[in-house]
Structure formats: C-alpha cells, structure tokens
Amino acid sequence: MKQNNWIPRKDSPGKRAVLLTGGAGFIGSHTYVALKQAGYEVIIVDNFSNALEDTPERLQQLTGSKVICYADDLLDRSAIRRIFDNHPIDAVIHFAAKKSVAESTTAPLVYYENNVSGLIGLLEEMRRASVFNLVFSSSATVYGSPETLPVRENAALSSTNPYGFTKLVCENVLSDLQKFDPRWNVGILRYFNPVGAHSSGLIGESTTGIPDNLMPYIAKVATGELPFLRVFGADYDTLDGTGVRDYIHVMDLAEGHVLSLEELLDGAGSHIVNLGTGRGYSVLEMLKSYETACGRTLPYQVMPRRPGDVGEVVADPANANALLGFEAKRDLDHMSKTSWNWMLQRMD
Numbered sequence: 641m642k643q644n645n646w647i648p649r650k651d652s653p654g655k656r657a658v659l660l661t662g663g664a665g666f667i668g669s670h671t672y673v674a675l676k677q678a679g680y681e682v683i684i685v686d687n688f689s690n691a692l693e694d695t696p697e698r699l700q701q702l703t704g705s706k707v708i709c710y711a712d713d714l715l716d717r718s719a720i721r722r723i724f725d726n727h728p729i730d731a732v733i734h735f736a737a738k739k740s741v742a743e744s745t746t747a748p749l750v751y752y753e754n755n756v757s758g759l760i761g762l763l764e765e766m767r768r769a770s771v772f773n774l775v776f777s778s779s780a781t782v783y784g785s786p787e788t789l790p791v792r793e794n795a796a797l798s799s800t801n802p803y804g805f806t807k808l809v810c811e812n813v814l815s816d817l818q819k820f821d822p823r824w825n826v827g828i829l830r831y832f833n834p835v836g837a838h839s840s841g842l843i844g845e846s847t848t849g850i851p852d853n854l855m856p857y858i859a860k861v862a863t864g865e866l867p868f869l870r871v872f873g874a875d876y877d878t879l880d881g882t883g884v885r886d887y888i889h890v891m892d893l894a895e896g897h898v899l900s901l902e903e904l905l906d907g908a909g910s911h912i913v914n915l916g917t918g919r920g921y922s923v924l925e926m927l928k929s930y931e932t933a934c935g936r937t938l939p940y941q942v943m944p945r946r947p948g949d950v951g952e953v954v955a956d957p958a959n960a961n962a963l964l965g966f967e968a969k970r971d972l973d974h975m976s977k978t979s980w981n982w983m984l985q986r987m988d
C-alpha cells in the first residue's frame with residue numbers, strides 16, 4: 641500500500657493552496673475540514689444553490705480559522721478569474737455541479753450547462769493561471785447497470801440519464817486533456833453513495849425539500865417531516881429483495897480527496913478510482929441501522945421499483961487502496977449516528 645508522504649515543495653515551503661468549487665456543499669464542506677486538518681490553505685467558491693448559507697461560519701467554528709469563501713457562480717468566468725488572480729493556487733478540487741438524476745431528466749440543458757460548460761470554463765481559467773492539478777467529482781453513475789460486481793474502474797461505461805451523461809462527458813474531456821497536454825494531472829474519483837455527517841454535528845447534508853436519496857429521506861421520516869419511507873422495490877435478487885448500495889461515510893470520502901490531491905502534488909500522476917467501501921447494504925438494513933441511531937421504529941411501505949434503478953451496486957475499492965492508500969474506516973453505525981446527530985442539531 642502506498643504511504644501518505646506529502647512534503648511541502650522546496651520552492652514554496654509554505655502551505656499548499658487548494659481551490660474548492662462547491663466547497664460549501666455536502667461533500668465539499670467535509671473535504672474542507674479534511675484538507676485543513678492535513679495542513680492545506682483552502683479557498684471556497686460556491687453559488688450556494690445547494691448549500692446552507694451559514695456553512696462558512698460553521699466551518700470557521702469547526703476549524704478555528706478564518707474561512708475564505710467567494711459566493712460566486714462557476715459560470716461567471718470573470719469572477720473565477722479574479723479568484724485565480726487573488727490567490728496563488730496549487731490545485732483545484734471541483735465539486736460544483738448539479739446532481740439529481742430526476743431533475744436532470746426535466747432540465748437536461750441546465751445539467752449540461754452547469755456540469756459540462758462549468759468544467760470547461762474552470763479548466764480554461766486554470767490553464768490561464770498555470771494550475772494543472774485537478775481532482776474531479778465523478779460518480780458510480782458512469783457504470784450504468786454494472787454487469788459484474790463488485791464494480792472495477794475498467795468496467796463498461798454507460799448512462800441512462802442526462803446527469804450520468806454529463807459525468808461521462810466530463811470524464812472524456814479530462815481524459816483528452818491529459819492525453820494531449822501532459823501538463824495536466826487529474827484525479828477522477830467515482831463516488832458510490834455518500835452518507836453521514838461530521839461527528840461534531842456542525843456540518844452535514846442540506847435538507848431542504850423532499851430528498852431523492854435514501855438516507856436523507858429516512859432522516860426526515862425520523863424527524864417526522866415525512867410520514868414513512870417509500871421502499872422502491874422488494875423483489876430484487878438481493879438478500880431481502882430491496883436495493884443494495886455501497887454507502888460510504890462522507891468523512892472517508894473527504895479523506896479520499898486529500899489522498900488523491902497528494903498523489904497529484906507528489907507528481908505521481910493521474911488516476912481514476914472508485915471511492916466506496918466494497919460492502920453493500922440493503923434499503924431495509926439502512927432503515928434498521930437508522931432506527932437504532934434515532935431510537936425508534938420508522939414506518940415504511942413497499943412501492944414499485946423506481947424507474948432506472950438497479951438491484952445492486954457495490955464498488956471494488958482495491959485500486960483506490962493500491963494507488964492512494966485509501967481505506968474507508970467508518971462503519972454503518974457511524975453513518976447513521978452522525979446523520980441523526982446532524983438532523984438533531986438542525987432542529988434546535
């Protein structure tokens with residue numbers, strides 16, 4: 641396993657500076673904390689379309705240092721250019737994108753504009769500023785309906801919805817960029833199902849509206865905001881018939897970004913890796929774990945399968961382990977507990 645051996649550059653012995661696009665969002669804010677813990681200087685740019693306004697103050701409270709945050713949209717090129725002009729940046733971690741499968745089918749152009757045009761504009765500004773290190777948020781969605789499990793990075797890529805296609809297009813853009821311009825170092829991270837929250841309860845997933853994803857939905861059943869969980873299908877070929885996914889704690893995911901970044905800054909080169917645990921849980925197992933965390937039974941009803949869903953998706957995390965030394969450390973118990981703790985803090 642590769643050891644975590646980042647050392648400051650000789651020509652710039654200070655802290656390395658990282659720009660986080662979408663850094664006030666769910667995964668971005670947790671990655672902010674992990675980067676600060678690892679000694680990085682971090683600059684956030686976020687348009688707050690899917691982030692809580694008080695996230696920068698909460699990050700300040702959590703890390704004990706001033707948060708540099710620009711409330712700008714990635715599509716506003718002059719605003720992004722100003723950030724690169726104002727800060728010497730060594731690398732970018734690019735989270736800012738839209739991520740709802742359902743919404744992408746009703747507004748595909750919004751998805752292509754935000755996710756694809758957003759990335760291209762960012763890459764152009766990076767090139768202008770001579771910043772060539774990028775960690776990119778991709779998703780297990782690029783595997784479509786995987787033919788073999790656990791899914792390895794060399795599995796066939798496909799998609800059934802505009803959101804998934806935007807991730808595929810972005811991966812292609814990045815692969816061409818590295819192929820034809822060797823200055824670029826890119827870490828493509830394919831996330832499985834991120835859940836949980838920071839153990840402080842100060843940051844977590846924004847909970848406005850009716851969630852698409854399982855754990856935020858269960859969380860709202862637990863608070864009483866939603867009456868029951870709709871279990872989408874109990875007739876899959878899985879242990880209890882409900883869908884199985886590879887849930888990964890958001891702090892494990894965040895630490896995966898730090899490892900990917902260090903690989904790039906060490907000059908070890910580009911990589912594409914799955915970030916998952918390699919262990920799947922069913923919808924009913926997730927519900928049970930959340931019941932333990934919140935201390936009560938949660939109602940559910942079995943409904944028909946959700947269109948586009950597959951029975952089981954589980955990562956093969958071997959590549960992330962071999963290349964980055966990545967290993968998910970937090971278990972399901974911790975995922976549910978920290979999610980519930982975050983919900984309780986938001987209700988205060």
Ligand code: UFG
Binds near residue numbers: 782
């Ligand atoms: N589920 C329910 N009820 C709900 C929500 C989900 O039963 O209210 C079930 C789903 O049917 C599935 C499992 O819970 O079996 C997980 O569903 P999520 O919506 O939480 O996650 P998905 O795996 O469907 O989707 C996630 C991301 C997508 C990404 C996809 C690809 O949310 O952005 O993984 O791996 F595209």
